Amino acid sequence: MLRESVRGFCEKKIAPVAFEMEKTKEIPIEIVKGMAELGLLGCTASLDYGGSDLDAVSAGIIAEELGKTDPTGSIPVFYLVQAAWGHVLNKYGTDDAKKEIFPKVTKGKWFLGIATTESDAGSDIGATRTKIEKQGDEYVVNGEKMYISGVKEAVKHGGGHVTLARQTHKLGTRGMTMFYLPLNSKGITPTYMDDLGREGISCGGFSIENVKIPKHYIIGEENKGFYIVHEGYEFARGLIAVICAASALKSLENGIKYIKERKCFGVSIGKFEEIQFRLSEHYTRLNMLKEFAYKSLWLYDREKEGKTSRFEVSKNIAMAKMFASDWACNAINDVMQWQGAFGYSRECPDQAAWRAVRSFALAEGSKEIMKIIVARELLGKEFIAYK
């Protein structure tokens, strides 16, 4: 029923307008309102705060339907960050913060994002320079974040980002604290950048100068942010793997329709084995990816019930995301190739899908980091090269 409900919304409301985001560069407000009414925004928040208390697998089903519908990848990103980081805020945030933030997020009035990346700290979170200091009853933050999704949305409509900063320098990664940072705070200066894809959702950064944070915005214990942040990453990575599979499978659907109709040398190009073999391989790989992505999300839920270990979840989620972007990109790239010159034109939805899924080789943990995680679990922590 969950899938049926989301699919109905996607087909009726999102599909007719999704590709227009390539030009309008924003998600239509009616779509945001519709997502809120259906309960897709902040869906992992508890019922008490206006959410739907969704587990990871259910959140994955929504991600799949959105990934299949929006070739620009904008709405899936808009959804997934709020689902994943809403989960973290819901689990570790204070009651006061949740009462203040979630009702607005779930109604689509505020955006809730994630801000960990800096110009010199991406995969290496330990290199984070942004600092948070306790001053009396509040905290003061200074630093800069870069390549952050949804900066314009939070500045324009309200909301903020789950943010990571260094609190106790000498403790290294064990001295980082997570908190909620409203982007309309005094001392925030946003900047925007032009991404390769995902045109409907903004990418940007912001400098943080003496921004004051109330105590209730601290997420989890002080100096425990490095551990908490991985729970959000892993939730998001599982969703990303589903989105990559869904988006590329939709492209294959487009491709199948095209190669059946398009004739070359008097026959449908779908009769050529060069195309058939690639189609079969992509279809198989993408379905394997989707199944495995759901397994990883299921394990995520099992871990919450105490039925599997944290590291087993990390490993499986990393395995799911490791090839997600590559496999999806390769499949979509072939669909573009089958369509000839049209496949390379801006009129072709598949090129937008390719640019969107390409981002997921980096977002929420690069594919290289996924390999390091899997190797760490197979060989043991003593084999981590950078430690």
Next chain:
Amino acid sequence: MCVKQVPDTTEVKIDEKTNTLIREGVPSILNPFDQFALEEAIRVKKVSESKIPHSFIAQQGHNFLCDKKENDEIVVVSMGPSQTRNALMKCLALGADKAVLLSDRVFAGSDTFATSYTLALGIRKIGEFDIIFCGQQAIDGDTAQVGPELANNLGIPQVTYVEKVEKIEGRKLVAYSQTDEGYRITEAKMPVLLTGTPPTSFEPKNPPIRSIMTAKKKPFVVWCANDLKGEKGRYGLNGSPTQVIKVYPPPVREKGVMITDTPEIASKKLVGMLVENKIIK
């Protein structure tokens, strides 16, 4: 509220050897007519629960008058196999309060007569009621018989093709029904059975995710034939005086010809075609 789970298409293929519908690979949905009736039932319940005085509702253009009532319940009931649970869960997510599934192998093969008999037993077992809502018809059988037969079985009046419940006062309601000529306004005493016919503008709602999650916590019971204490000979195939002899699709009509031109040229072309086909001289 009576509902049926139906195949998600009006173009189900037919197995020519067995004269039965091929349902494999066709997803099942809540009958859209039933969903409309349910949404109307929910609207009526919301207004009846409203603490707003009648006069205020009228002034605000709510276009619905009703005695204030509390603790009204919408109980949704369906007869069918265990998969019918999905349609009932959707009803709960849309706003029904309880669900009752009448499910037993002996119910298999029921025609509308046996179905309405079984539903009536289920409804009596549920308890007292004010209004029974049904969809006008199911999109698979298209008989539009179960609602009226059910009213007969329950011994209550019926109003068919209802688009809107306009007013409830005391034990009476006023309903607007669609007719070929326009609307028929009917006043009926409760308890009453209404069959719902959606306006052309009706779009079935998708239940919000939150409601889907909370629906899991609402009461859901399954009753078999023994629970209903009816006459065994009146259930299922044995209790069905009608049987399907053959199912076949209507003959395919030839595609029409579209004439697109200015009215003057188009009319000349049309007359030419009619003459050519010896329809006019």
